[in-house]
Amino acid sequence: MANYQPLHDWNVSPTEAVALQQQLRSQIRIEPLAEPPKTIAGCDISFNKFEETVYAGIVVLRLDTLETIEEAGVVSTAPFPYIPGLLSFREIPSLLQAWQKLTIEPDVVMFDGHGTAHPRRIGIASHAGLFLNRPTFGCGKSVLVGKYDEPDLERGSWSPMKHYGEVIGAALRTKNKVNPVYVSPGHLIDLETAIALTLQCNGGYRIPEPTRRAHNLVNALRRGERDQST
DNA sequence: GCGACAG
DNA sequence: ATCTTGTCGC
Incomplete structure (x- = not known):
């Protein structure tokens, strides 16, 4: 069972959530990876409109072959x-439950959302990174904060996202002539590495494989097409 | 005060 | 995020 550090309670009000973010942000470390990763995980949640039940899942893949080696859903x-700005308080609790079911501890974790590309520099990827105490980064489909110049239309090109003069992430083209995805470091990784890993997880789609497979997993779970054991 | 606003 | 069919473009 993969474990994590329960740094705080999740049963908080929006005001308390913002205070927690302000308190936790100083612990985030943006730096090169300590070790070359062999595995990467993708996370996502799904739910039915107007319902409180959430389906969370994590898929672990080998970075060299992009083969799925483990899945966990709850x-x-x-x-x-x-x-907006407090997504982690909605998604992380259930993702931690799925995390506990993993037998493999992924070397790096990709999130569907942002890391430092957040108004207080602590998006879901950064926040989760502190709990998991391992490299994490965000790869979102739209912008929360920040401005950027449109990157060239070919896969691999990117341009920095800036907020109050700081580079907080990158608009990265993962496929020719399709909208970019927004990559930002979460914790224990730097922007350049997060971009490289996103490109390495290419499966021919705009959305990188870890997130795409996690998305498929939780939707299948929600529709009752699979159990939550595997 | 007004508009923006990850999933 | 979710609700949903067809349709425009490479």
Whole structure:
């Protein structure tokens, strides 16, 4: 069972959530990877509109072949509503439950959302990185904060996202002539490495494989097409 | 005060 | 995020 550090309670109000982010942000470390990763995990949650039940899942793949080597899913309940800037308080609790079911401890974890590309520099990828105490980064489909110049249309090109003069992430083209994805470091990794890993997880789609497979997993779970054991 | 606003 | 069919473009 993969474990994590329970740094704080998740049963908080929006105001307390912001205070926690302000308190935790100083612990985030943006730096090169300590070790070359061999495995990477993708995370996602799904739910039915107007319902409180959430389906969370994590898929672990080998970085060299992109082969799926483990999956874990859980059916839980969201303790927090979706509020821009506070996504982690809605998604991380159930993702931690799925994390506990893993037998493999992924070397790096990709999140569907942002890391430092956040108003307080602590998006879901950074926040989860502190709990998991391992490299994490975000790869979102849209912007929360920050401005950027449109990168060239070919796969691999990117341009920095800036917020109040700081580079907080990158708009990265993962496929020719399709909208970019937004990559930002979460914890224990740097932007350049997060970009390289995103490109390495290419499966021919705009969305990188870890996130894409996690998305498929949780949707299948929600539709009752599979159990949550595997 | 007004508009923006990850999933 | 979710609700949903067809349709425009490479």
